[in-house]
Structure formats: structure tokens, C-alpha cells
Amino acid sequence: MMSETISGGHLVAKALKAEGVDVIYTLCGGHIIDIYDGCVDEGIEVIDVRHEQVAAHAADGYARITGKPGCAVVTAGPGTTDAVTGVANAFRAESPMLLIGGQGALSQHKMGSLQDLPHVDMMTPITKFAATVPSTERVADIVSMAFRECYHGAPGPSFLEIPRDVLDAKVPIEKARIPTAGQYRASTRQAGDPEAVERLADMLAHAEKPCILLGSQVWTCRATDAAIDFVRSLNVPAYMNGSGRGTLPPGDPHHFQLSRRYAFTEADLIVIVGTPFDFRMGYGKRLSPTAKVVQIDLDYRTVGKNRDIDLGIVGDAGLILAAAAQAASGRIENGAARRKEWLEELRNVETQAYEKRLPRQLSGAQPIDPYRLVHEINEFLTEDTIYIGDGGDIVTFSGQVVQPKSPGHWMDPGPLGTLGVGMAFAMAAKQARRDKEVLCLFGDGAFSLTGWDFETMVRFDLPFIGVIGNNSSMNQIRYGQAAKYGEDRARVGNTLGDIRYGEFAKLLGGYGEEVRDPAEIRPALERARQSGKPSLINVWVDPEVYAPGTMNQTMYK
Numbered sequence: 001m002m003s004e005t006i007s008g009g010h011l012v013a014k015a016l017k018a019e020g021v022d023v024i025y026t027l028c029g030g031h032i033i034d035i036y037d038g039c040v041d042e043g044i045e046v047i048d049v050r051h052e053q054v055a056a057h058a059a060d061g062y063a064r065i066t067g068k069p070g071c072a073v074v075t076a077g078p079g080t081t082d083a084v085t086g087v088a089n090a091f092r093a094e095s096p097m098l099l100i101g102g103q104g105a106l107s108q109h110k111m112g113s114l115q116d117l118p119h120v121d122m123m124t125p126i127t128k129f130a131a132t133v134p135s136t137e138r139v140a141d142i143v144s145m146a147f148r149e150c151y152h153g154a155p156g157p158s159f160l161e162i163p164r165d166v167l168d169a170k171v172p173i174e175k176a177r178i179p180t181a182g183q184y185r186a187s188t189r190q191a192g193d194p195e196a197v198e199r200l201a202d203m204l205a206h207a208e209k210p211c212i213l214l215g216s217q218v219w220t221c222r223a224t225d226a227a228i229d230f231v232r233s234l235n236v237p238a239y240m241n242g243s244g245r246g247t248l249p250p251g252d253p254h255h256f257q258l259s260r261r262y263a264f265t266e267a268d269l270i271v272i273v274g275t276p277f278d279f280r281m282g283y284g285k286r287l288s289p290t291a292k293v294v295q296i297d298l299d300y301r302t303v304g305k306n307r308d309i310d311l312g313i314v315g316d317a318g319l320i321l322a323a324a325a326q327a328a329s330g331r332i333e334n335g336a337a338r339r340k341e342w343l344e345e346l347r348n349v350e351t352q353a354y355e356k357r358l359p360r361q362l363s364g365a366q367p368i369d370p371y372r373l374v375h376e377i378n379e380f381l382t383e384d385t386i387y388i389g390d391g392g393d394i395v396t397f398s399g400q401v402v403q404p405k406s407p408g409h410w411m412d413p414g415p416l417g418t419l420g421v422g423m424a425f426a427m428a429a430k431q432a433r434r435d436k437e438v439l440c441l442f443g444d445g446a447f448s449l450t451g452w453d454f455e456t457m458v459r460f461d462l463p464f465i466g467v468i469g470n471n472s473s474m475n476q477i478r479y480g481q482a483a484k485y486g487e488d489r490a491r492v493g494n495t496l497g498d499i500r501y502g503e504f505a506k507l508l509g510g511y512g513e514e515v516r517d518p519a520e521i522r523p524a525l526e527r528a529r530q531s532g533k534p535s536l537i538n539v540w541v542d543p544e545v546y547a548p549g550t551m552n553q554t555m556y557k
């Protein structure tokens with residue numbers, strides 16, 4: 001009797017299924033079609049996009065939303081190079097995803113086959129693991145290996161190329177290693193050095209003016225509850241950045257945002273959780289020189305990088321915060337009550353900053369003040385709206401004003417600062433969480449990089465509210481040019497057409513509107529919500545107005 005056989009593409013699908021991956025993002029090519037056929041058998045949805053960058057960003061977004069690794073499948077050569085930006089973004093953002101690229105047949109290795117490139121060499125510096133699958137029997141085995149590698153330390157992307165003959169060949173099923181769901185990799189959560197956790201508890205108990213920054217890894221580690229418990233039981237003001245935004249809801253007594261610089265200057269203890277001392281943190285230079293600094297991170301390479309720290313703890317944010325809170329609560333005096341005045345001091349700074357800016361947020365000016373647009377968006381968000389920012393200056397405005405109402409409901413590219421993530425993140429968020437509303441704010445420049453995938457949103461019935469802050473420019477860059485070379489030389493390489501993106505949305509089968517009157521922003525958002533379609537509300541904002549962060553050029557300092 002002939003034994004049952006299985007092809008490489010079907011083995012890929014089995015390995016994805018074992019990992020719990022229920023969708024792949026892809027753009028087709030002859031090298032990879034057997035994977036699609038495997039997905040049909042395993043019940044894995046295939047979402048085909050218009051550009052491979054979008055496929056890779058969507059896999060990154062899927063990982064952030066679901067906590068499972070995302071997967072993008074692209075063809076050899078240009079398919080894989082198009083996806084490089086998405087993998088690079090996931091690498092800097094510590095997002096676990098697998099990119100599978102096609103490759104010419106092994107039998108034609110180095111013969112000049114169609115779309116042949118050294119993919120593994122290209123991907124090695126921007127992945128945690130990059131390899132060629134050498135034989136059909138090992139396809140599922142190496143896919144599971146790639147997933148395991150995604151979770152080493154801080155998570156990140158893996159890359160596999162599968163030569164065409166390896167993918168298409170069939171092998172007897174008993175010769176293939178097919179890892180079983182739940183039995184080929186273990187949790188990599190680390191609780192941190194218990195002695196260091198004790199020291200942290202001690203430092204907290206003695207601090208008069210502590211503060212904590214809850215970074216992206218708080219979400220990655222799903223440490224929301226531990227973080228909330230920590231700040232409440234120890235009475236510590238919390239600031240949030242990246243995916244950590246929304247850990248505490250706006251209005252919570254421990255939620256602070258606008259007083260961060262003040263707190264970092266005045267605090268005597270600063271606890272940094274799951275965010276590196278990179279440009280977003282001024283490389284650690286903007287912290288009080290007399291404050292004790294504690295850093296908690298999944299990656300030992302991040303702890304103590306760019307500045308000295310008083311205590312570092314490597315491990316899972318949730319386990320460490322919970323252990324520290326517990327160790328401190330065992331003490332007679334953990335300092336919580338003493339910090340009432342410190343919280344009031346920060347709340348005053350916070351309120352003053354808010355009131356100073358409020359007139360701008362309510363501005364009736366035409367063309368529309370960007371502050372008004374982001375204010376309207378912030379008011380419009382519900383507890384179930386996932387907010388995505390994709391753009392330059394307009395997104396810098398939103399970073400100051402928009403506050404997600406729930407944990408895991410904020411998405412930005414991360415430290416690679418990649419324009420063009422928005423459509424892909426919206427796609428992944430809506431596909432993975434049909435119960436959620438998705439709102440993405442785009443710059444007009446950012447939108448036009450990957451905007452054709454609006455059509456994919458329509459084709460797969462993925463309604464979302466797209467808002468374009470349209471200034472017909474790459475304004476964040478234009479500001480720097482004007483400041484350095486003068487206004488008369490500032491209009492080089494940054495000017496976009498006056499595009500009515502609302503019409504573009506309608507052309508592709510979605511809902512669209514043009515907004516020039518600030519009073520019309522809210523009603524237009526409501527109508528987009530009601531439409532139940534992918535939508536674009538094209539808001540014409542004042543191109544002569546810049547965000548303070550852009551004017552300070554803080555990202556380059």
C-alpha cells in the first residue's frame with residue numbers, strides 16, 4: 001500500500017495552525033502558491049493585499065493585537081524585498097512575526113533563476129532568526145523553530161525562505177516532522193532576579209517622589225493588571241508610551257501625560273518599564289541627575305544602554321511589577337500615603353498644561369487647526385476603538401492629545417518611525433477583532449504610501465474610520481527645511497497635490513467625505529461610523545501650523 005504524502009506548502013499550513021495562526025497576509029507569486037493550497041485545507045484565511053509592505057505590517061499588527069505571532073507570505077525576489085520594511089519595523093518594535101519568502105528551486109541554486117536573491121543574507125540583520133528550509137521533510141519543523149526564535153528575550157520577527165522544489169515536493173507524511181500544537185515551545189517569561197526585585201521594593205518604600213513609565217512591553221507582556229495594581233497599591237504616578245498607552249484609562253488618578261518632563265526632572269525615583277533609552281527618551285539624558293533610575297526590560301541588551309542605572313531587572317514586566325508590589329506591601333510603611341502631595345503637584349502641572357492648550361483644541365479657525373482635529377478624534381474614541389497613528393506632524397499632534405480609553409488600543413509604528421503602517425494595522429486589527437472599532441489617523445503623505453490597500457479593506461469587508469489630516473505636504477520634513485534653509489528654499493521635495501481622498505474612498509467602494517469646516521469634523525466621523533464601510537474623512541488642515549515636537553526637532557536630539 002502506498003503511504004500518504006504531503007507537500008511543503010501543506011506542511012507550512014499545518015505548522016501555522018499548530019501555532020494558532022488563523023490568517024496569512026500575502027501577495028501572490030508562483031513560488032508560494034502551495035502554501036495557499038495548504039491554508040485551504042487547514043482553514044487558514046488568506047488575505048491578499050496590494051503591496052508586500054502591507055502584508056508584513058499586517059503580520060506585525062496582528063501580533064500586537066492578538067498576542068499570537070503574525071505571518072506574511074510573499075514571493076521570491078521583489079516580493080521579499082518589498083516586505084523588508086515591514087520586517088524592519090517589527091524588528092525595532094519587538095513584534096513577533098514570521099515572514100515566509102519564496103525562493104528559486106534548490107536544483108537551480110545560483111544559476112540565475114527567476115527572482116533569485118540572497119534573501120537570508122538580507123534579512124539576517126533585521127530578524128531574530130533567518131534561514132533556508134533545506135528539505136520538504138523539515139518544513140513544519142523549521143517553521144516551528146522560527147516561531148520559537150521569535151520569543152527569545154524581547155520578541156521580534158523571523159524569516160524563512162522556502163525553495164520552490166522544497167515547497168512543491170511531496171514526502172511520505174511519516175517522514176515529515178510535524179510539531180504538535182502546545183508541545184514544541186515553552187513560555188519564555190522570566191520573573192527577574194528575586195534579589196533585585198527586593199531592592200526595588202526597598203527603593204519604592206523609601207521614595208518620596210517616584211514615577212513610573214509604562215512602555216510598550218507592558219502590553220507585550222499583557223501586564224496591564226499588574227501595572228495597575230502596582231501604581232495603585234504604591235501610589236505611584238504613571239506615564240505611558242507606545243503600546244503601553246491605555247494601560248490606565250484617562251481620568252484615572254494615576255494616569256498622567258502632560259507633566260512627564262516635570263516629573264522626570266523632579267522625581268527621586270524613576271522606574272522605566274519596557275522601553276529603551278532611545279530617541280523617544282532623549283537617550284536617557286532628560287532624567288533628573290539625582291533621581292534613582294530603575295530599568296525593567298525583556299532584553300538584557302536594553303538595560304543600562306546609553307546611560308547608567310541604579311538597578312536593572314531583566315524579565316517579564318507583569319511578573320516583576322507584581323512581585324515588587326507584593327514585596328513592598330509586606331512592609332509596614334511602603335510610602336504610599338506619603339506621596340499624596342507629590343501626586344497633587346503633578347496633577348496641577350497637568351491641569352495647567354491642559355488648560356493652556358485647550359483654546360487651540362477648540363479652535364474654530366479655517367483652515368482647520370490640527371489641534372482641533374485631534375481633539376475631535378479624542379472625544380470620538382470609545383472604550384472599544386483601536387486608535388492607529390500613521391503620519392508625520394499630524395501624528396505628533398495626536399500623540400499629545402489622543403488618549404486611548406483601553407489597554408492595547410493604541411498602535412503606532414514604533415521606533416523605526418515607518419510611514420505607511422496605518423492601512424495594514426487597521427486591516428489586522430479589524431480582521432482579528434471584528435468586535436472593535438478601528439480608527440486610523442493618516443498624514444496625506446503617509447496615506448499615499450500604502451493607500452491602495454483601502455481596496456483590500458473593501459474587498460474583505462473590513463470597515464474602519466480613516467481620517468486624513470491633509471496639508472498637501474510632508475509637513476514634518478518641510479518644517480526642518482524652512483528652519484534650516486529659509487522659507488524661500490523650503491518647498492523642495494515635500495509638496496503633495498491637493499487630493500480629495502474622500503473621493504478616492506468612494507472610487508474604491510468605501511465611504512468618503514471632505515471636511516473644511518471644523519464644526520463638521522464630528523458629524524463626518526459619526527457618518528463614517530454609521531456607514532459600516534471602510535471610510536476616509538479627508539480633513540483639510542492648516543499647512544502653516546506645526547506641532548511643538550516638530551518645531552523642537554526633538555526626534556533628532
Ligand SMILES: Cc1ncc(C[n+]2csc(CCOP(=O)(O)OP(=O)(O)O)c2C)c(N)n1
Binds near residue numbers: 391394420444
Ligand atoms: C517610509 C518613510 N519615508 C519617509 C519618512 C520621513 N518622514 C517623516 S515625517 C514625513 C512627512 C509625512 O507627511 P504626512 O504623512 O503628510 O504628515 P505631515 O507631516 O504632513 O503631517 C516624512 C516623509 C519616514 N518616516 N518613513
Ligand SMILES: [Mg+2]
Binds near residue numbers: 469470475
Ligand atoms: Mg501631510
